[in-house]
């Protein structure tokens with residue numbers, strides 16, 4: 001069998017790095033090219049164990065830069081492109097929407113245009129459940145209307161629909177995935193689970209928005225990577241696939257689970273002013289994907305315990321990240337020192 005080349009963008013981030021690990025654990029005969037701008041969220045340490053592997057190529061660059069994207073196509077002729085690259089933190093999109101519009105929309109355009117020029121087997125656009133907006137009851141299907149409620153979600157919706165338009169207009173082999181909230185190792189510690197675990201480990205406050213009752217559906221990142229690979233192989237061109245965790249929890253439940261696991265007191269929880277436009281509940285119906293034959297492999301509570309333990313065991317990974325710009329953002333955003 002010929003060696004397949006995966007062009008992964010944003011591979012130094014949370015899900016991208018887990019996906020690259022997943023690929024190398026699963027296959028012997030592949031090549032991975034990772035294009036990452038190394039923003040504050042991109043961390044080469046996430047892939048330290050494979051950085052010298054001959055089947056892995058890292059390119060530092062921007063998905064908005066058509067020259068660098070074209071060079072990759074010319075040199076490596078990828079079979080598959082999986083676009084993880086994004087500005088991904090809702091809180092930051094409220095203060096600085098411009099960078100989100102560039103990467104999450106214009107960047108998708110550059111990748112699509114170049115893919116169209118050179119051709120490939122699959123273009124997977126990693127979208128998100130946030131494009132649907134909030135839902136009080138029931139769950140969104142792939143046919144539900146998109147009502148993104150913050151600049152991050154809106155720019156992701158733009159990239160999502162642009163990718164679809166390249167299927168309709170140019171017959172490109174595009175598939176779009178919309179997953180729910182991920183958790184797992186290598187997640188930048190500004191996001192809820194790693195932030196709360198690492199703060200609790202240092203006996204710092206856990207800033208919980210509003211009444212703590214916003215609901216998220218949690219998907220273990222290893223299940224997410226497995227679902228993406230399944231969709232790449234078995235999914236149909238031009239389709240959207242929701243990927244749910246099937247584990248809806250209020251933020252307060254997750255917070256208390258973390259504190260209980262670590263044996264830390266509940267008075268570390270500090271309720272803070274809700275963020276503007278905070279979606280109340282996300283919920284996905286992913287029966288389309290399940291009917292195709294995919295299912296989660298990990299138990300939620302076991303995966304959550306393993307994730308918390310990973311941050312306990314990997315202080316050298318996250319400690320350097322909670323400094324400099326992180327602290328400035330934290331102070332500005334939560335109106336308190338860390």
Ligand SMILES: NC(=O)c1ccc[n+]([C@@H]2O[C@H](COP(=O)([O-])OP(=O)(O)OC[C@H]3O[C@@H](n4cnc5c(N)ncnc54)[C@H](O)[C@@H]3O)[C@@H](O)[C@H]2O)c1
Nearest residue numbers: 010012013014015037038039041042062063086088181182
């Ligand atoms: N984390 C979640 O819960 C979740 C859920 C559903 C979908 N998603 C989507 O999955 C993808 C990955 O999310 P994540 O949580 O791993 O994000 P992340 O912020 O951890 O990683 C993003 C990566 O993209 C890189 N990047 C940013 N701008 C770039 C640019 N212009 N050019 C090249 N690289 C760039 C960053 O350096 C970083 O390595 C995103 O598209 C996100 O919208 C995330």
